Structures are given as C-alpha cells and as structure tokens.
Amino acid sequence: MAKIHVSTTINGEPTEFLCDAGDSMLDALRDTLGLTGSKEGCGTGDCGACSVTLDGRLVCSCLMLAAEADGHKVETIEGMASDHLHPLQQKFLESAALQCGICTPGMLIAAKSLLERNPDPTETEVRFWLAGNLCRCTGYDKIVRAVMETAADMREAAR
C-alpha cells in the first residue's frame, strides 16, 4: 500500500513525512523524524510517557495516528525550551522532580498543558491532571510540588 504524505507543523517547524496508515504519531516522531524525546512506556495510552499536544490539546501520541497530524500543529518535549528552559523544566531540575527521567518529557508536556488552562491549580487539580502520567521513581511528591511552585512563580512573573 502506498505511503501517506503528511504535512504538519512540529514545534513550529513546517514538517513533511511519509507514513503507513497504521503508524502511530509516536512511531512517526521517534522512528521517522528522529524526535525520540517522546517515550513509549505502554503503547496503550495508560502511561503518558508519549504525551504531546495537538493544536494545544494534550494527547497520547501512541493513540494518535500519524496521518492525523496532517494540517495540525504538534508540540513535543523537544520544542518546550526556547532560548532558555521553560520554567517547569528549570523547576524540575532544581527540585529533583525526576529520577530515571523516562516519564519526565510526558510529565512536563502534561504539566505545561495544565498551567496553560489553569494557572492556579490546587494540589488535587494537579494530581488529577497528572493521573494519566505514570512515574514509578518519585512517588509524585516532588513533581506535584514542582508544578505548584512553577505555577506560583509564573503567576508572580505575570503580575
């Protein structure tokens, strides 16, 4: 079967690629485009390690077909830092909110998505928003604190 031609925007860059009809967006990112920052922990949408945003909406790229990216904007972990780290990335570093780091890209993408919607989340709101992102190392404590502290810093900076 002929490959599908996809024209999309990834991290702000116009991007074209070919994929099979059954390829997931995660496969396209990792194997075709060399963007290996998004991880496959389960392939079934349960762990969130492959989290990206599609037109600003948080999705598991393992559950999205690569062909669905056509005409849309995808943001991945590789696009999160500009000329400096995003405040969430910086806070994760400073507060040791990662250990092995395999969940970290997805966790950061999910947290950024939360703060874009809700700049002042409660602990409970953070915990439920991140409930789709599994971390086996940290027990989530330092992650939740880092997200809340970043939210406070960003609110302060926006005043």
Place this chain on the structure above:
Amino acid sequence: MNDQSNKWIGKRTVRPDGADKVTGRAAYAADASMPGMIWGKVLRSPHPHAVIKSIDTSKAEALPGVKAVATAADFVDFPTDTPVPLGIQDMRWMSRNILAKEKVLFHGHPIAAVAAMSEEIAAEACALIEVEYDVLPFAIEIDDAIAKDAPILHDFIQFEGKPSNIAGTLEHTLGDVDAGFAEADVIVERSFTTKPVHQGYIETHACVVSVAPDDRTTIWSSSQGQFMVRAMTTFLTGIPQSKINAIPAEIGGGFGGKTIVYLEPVATILSKKSGRPVKMVMNREEVMRATGPTSGSKSTVKIGAKKDGTIVAGEGTFYLQAGCLPGSPIRGAAGCAFAPYDIKNVHSFGYDVVSNRSKVAAYRAPGAPIGAFAVESVLDEVAEKIGMDPLKLRLKNAAKEGTKAAHGPTFPRIGYVETLEAALNSDHYKTPLTGKFQGRGVASGFWFNAGGESSAQVNITEDGNVVVTTGHPDIGGSRASIANITAELLGIDYDQVSVQIGDTASVGYSNLTGGSRVLFASAMVVTESAAEVIEQLKGRAAKIWGIDPSQVVWEGGEARPMGEHSGNFPSMTLGELAAKANATGGPIGAGSQSNTVGAEGGFATHVCDVEVDVDLGIVRVLRYTCFQDVGRAIHPSYVEGQLQGGMAQGIGWAINEEYIYNKKGQVDNPGFLDYRMPVCSDLPMLDCGIIEIPNPKHPQGVRGVGEVPLVPGPAAVRNAVFDALGIRIDDLPLSPPTVLAAFDANSRQAAE
C-alpha cells in the same frame, strides 16, 4: 569531616544529567539506532507448560525481508547438572530463560527470535515458525506447585529424595525457639499471602546490538549493569568479554528488574547471523508476561512475648515463588524478617518454589517486604494483646550495636532505634485521627545493603576541570551525589565536575546498580582516586616551586606552600596546575578499583494513615511518613526521592498491584490499565524523616538508602486498615474486592 566544613556534601545540587532529561535529549535504550539496523522480534509460548518436540523455522527464513532466525540451538549449552553461577544468577537458568530449550515453562516464554527489515516483517515471520508441543499440565500457585500430585517442572530438581517443585531451602536458627515460646505470656501466629508484583519501570527492555564479522560486538542497552550485560552475553553467546563493549544507555527505571538480561544475547546472535545491527524493543505486554516480577508468597509467622513486651521467640516459614526456574529471594524474606529485633530465639525457614510463571527478578530489597509483611503484621497484634504502643514494643526489642542477628552478623552502630524514636516524637504520630473508618499503622524493615566491586577514574582536564568516570548506571541521581563528593574532596566548585558512566571498554569492572550499593561503593573508589589526584597536584606544585611535596598543602582547591616555605610562593589553583601539567610530568589523573566492604544494613520505620471507603472497599492513604537511617545524605533531594519512591511502591503492593492469572495459566492483566500502579491522584505527599547516623566504615558515612524504604510499606498499610476497620486482613493486595469481602463478613458476624 564535620558539617561546617561541607560546602557540597548535603547540598541539593542540580544533577549533571538533568538538562538532557528535561529536554528529551537523554538517550535511553530504545532511542538509539545504527546504520543498516534491522529489527528483532521474539516468538513466545502459547502454553504455560509443554515439551518442545520440534521447531521448524524454514517458512520464517523464506519470508522476504527476514535476515536471521535464532533458537536455543544457536546459544552455548549449559547442562542442568553443572552449576555456572554469576553473582546470584546461574547460567543454566539464564540460558533457558532467554530462549526455551527442552520445554516451555510459562505462557510468554521465548522460543525463537527473528531479525528482519522491519518489526512488522519480524512479527509476521515469528508467526510462520512451526513449533510442535507436547502440552503438559501446569501449576501456577504455590499450593498447586507443592501439592502431592503437582506437575513437576524439572525432573532434575529433587526435594526429600523425590522430584519436586521445591528447588531450594534456607534456614536461620538462633537459640532455641521451643524454650523461647515456653517463656511467652502471649503468642500470636498467623498465615499470610502476597501476590507477585512487577517492578513497573516505565521504560521497557530494549537494545541495539552490532556484531562485526570478527565478532567485535557493540551492545547499546539500558540495564542495571553494563558489566553484567557483557558477562551474561559472553556466557550465553561464547563471544569473549574482550570483544564486547557494552554501553550503558540512560535507564528508564529498573528497581532490580534490569539486573539480568532478556534481549541482549538474543540480539547478539541475530546480529552475528544476519551481519546487521539488530534492534529489539519489548512492548509492555511482553514486559508484564515475561520479565520480573518479584515473588508471590505464602508464609506463617509465630511470635511470643512477655507481658512487659519482651519478645522471647520468633518463628517464620516463607514460601516464595521463583517463577519457572530456581532462584527466589528466600534470603531476603527469611533473613531480613526478624532482623530489626533483638530476639534470643529465632527460627526462620525459606522455600524456593518453581511454578509455571515467568522467572522472578530482583525487586527493591528482594524478598524483604514479604518477610516484613508477615512479621510486622504479627507484631501489631502482639502489641494489641499486651496493650502496648506498637512503636514502643518495637523500641523495647530494637536491634542495636552488638545485637546478634539470626542471619549471622552482629550489628555495628546502626540507627534503627533512632527511626523509632523519631516516629514516636513526630507530629504525624502525635496527631490523632478523628474520622470514621480512619486508621494508623506502623511497621519497620531491614535490608542487608551491599558493597562489592567498583572502579572509578578521576581525571583533571587540560583546562582545570574534573571528569569522574564510574561504572554504575545512574537511576536515581547518583551522578549528582558523586559530583558533590568530588567537589568537596578537591575543594572546587560543583560545576567544575562532570560525572560520566563508562562503558565496559573504558572503565574498570563495576558490579550492578543494585543492593543499595552504588553511592556507598563508588564514593569509596572516587575518594581513593581523588586522594591520589591531590597527591599528584601537590607534587606538581612542589616541582614548580622547587620544594619537597611534603611541604605543600591542598586546601580550598589550591596548592599552598607550608611550613618553612609558607607564604614564599603564591598558591596555585587547579587551573594553573593543569595548564602546566605537561611540563611537570604529564596528564593528571588517578583511578581506583576495589571490592568494597562495610556497607552495613539499613533500617526504616513507616507510619501510615488510611481511610477506608466501606461502600466501595477503597483504601485511601491520607498521610505517610518514612523514618530512615540513611547514614549520610550526600544529596538530600535524591535521598528523599528514594524514600518517596519506595513508599509509593509499598503502597501499590499493599493496595492494588497483583498478577492475575486466568484458568489457562495466562496473565490476565498484562498492561498498566489492569495492573494498577499508584497514579498521582492515588497518593498524598510522602513525608521523609531522614536520620543520619554516619556509617563508621565509609569515608563520607554513606549507608545504602534505595531499597529499605519499600520493606515496611505493605505491613504499615495493612496495620492501618486494621486500625480503621478492626479487621486483620492477611492477604495482599487490600484491593476493593478483598476489603469489601472482609468488611461484609465482619458485619455479618457482628449482626449474628
């Protein structure tokens, strides 16, 4: 080294590998590719137990795009009657685990592997391999495996003179338990079961392997030991260690589960046969069916105490599932269970039971949480019966310096008492619970901790900075701790130090990242190397100044003349000495290799508050604190990280996690949806009571930290549920069906 002098030890520095990990740059096992690379896939058994009569791979080999097919016949043969130990593993079993030989022993057992131009073609080819089976009856649970008429997995395993599924036993005896129980005022005896739980690392097993025509082999994989990968690959493929370079990728969690190989030797043979680099990546279902987990168990524990709380005797019998090949962690269960207590009479017995499950792998203090679950649950009841606070009961009997443990050693200075005192005096323990169906539980735990082989190299760069190379994959932040120590020892800035994990061709042999040993052992060899580097630096300065090296002191990152020469020459920084290195004798650097000793055990005490939803059976953790003697917190954030991760895994083990088998002998929940690890909304903040009793046998006072925080968890939660409901549930997990059934049965009993 006193606290005032510490600039970097104890500081919450930013980890050297951090920026890579928050930007997606860090390369894990599945992130690598090589030119010309093809893909490998594994054919797995559809039966839990069967004799392999024949394997016909001809149709698979004929499929276009297939480049190699491998079966057990392509690997080194290890006859079952000749042990070939490597650490705690045996190559007889490892070879049969990576690819089935005479029999398939569990549903999902690898039988053959294919390398092809794409993963899809490899999978298609696997389906074309024809295997003829003689299907056998199977045993999954311990009781089925040790029943009189149980299907025997291995004819060569004998117990009490007969073929058996009991593959081994272990016994610890201290004093005379019968005499001890005779003195007891109160005796409590209970039986318990725990389910197998998976380590649950988010990164699945993966590797890329390239074998050149002269057998020179490059292995890129994530593991808890690149030297283990090299050694096992050599054993199983016959390629000598000198020809293999095992490169440690960043590892996405291990918890013990990546202390053995599954894919690397298979990819090596596929690469050798195909002449191409081969990449293999397990999916989550393969991980759940065919790797890890830790043992399920059944155990019985009996403890006798006097009215004043003195424990006079303890007896435990622990049956642990090994999976399909021998080797469950009975030492951890039977050895650690009673270790926190000074008990004069102990008898602890472990049985290693094989059944048609995937072979178990290490999981954070292997076996110890199983032993602690039983002992700490019984102690809770002893405390209730004699009307004593459960922490005070433990304090009265706590092991301390000089206590003889049943598993052998006499303890040196340990901090168990301090964990109990900290718990007793904590705000958490002093704050009363007020809600209905709320309860508080406590439990303690012990883990051996390990020393062992480590190597390090400390090199001064030409521009006056420092590169440290060690041989242990860093899972939880050990590079940051080593950088803290190196900066402290050399008196330089943390940012001047870079810490690398060497591959097997560039750093000396270093044993596994496991046994809570990494910082303990690597800090020792780094300390020795840094001391030698300082001697070199003093020598170079002495040469420049034309004085004797004994007249030079290294302080604050500088060489200074001392004694009669004090003040005669301006001090020289690391940068200045590095710039003159070639003129003063060449590159500056030193390495050290050692088999480290003196790790000493670790102790923790947990306090857990729960609330039970008696309509839904859901146990919710409200508050949780871990009090642990960590020796010395070189990097407090990553010490807390270990404690918090251990607490979360203990809560998962207690409340939700379990392997569920169907009637066909297959795992019925091989994914994260149905194998329910704690998610963010399941947990409260996890509090840490860090107690620092420096290990006298370590230059920085380090004591292993990573494993013991899992040990008390399941019992602490279980004891809290008892406090909430007044019902002692002895079977894990305390999942909604179990809790509801216990609550309903209790309510019915009360009504009658």
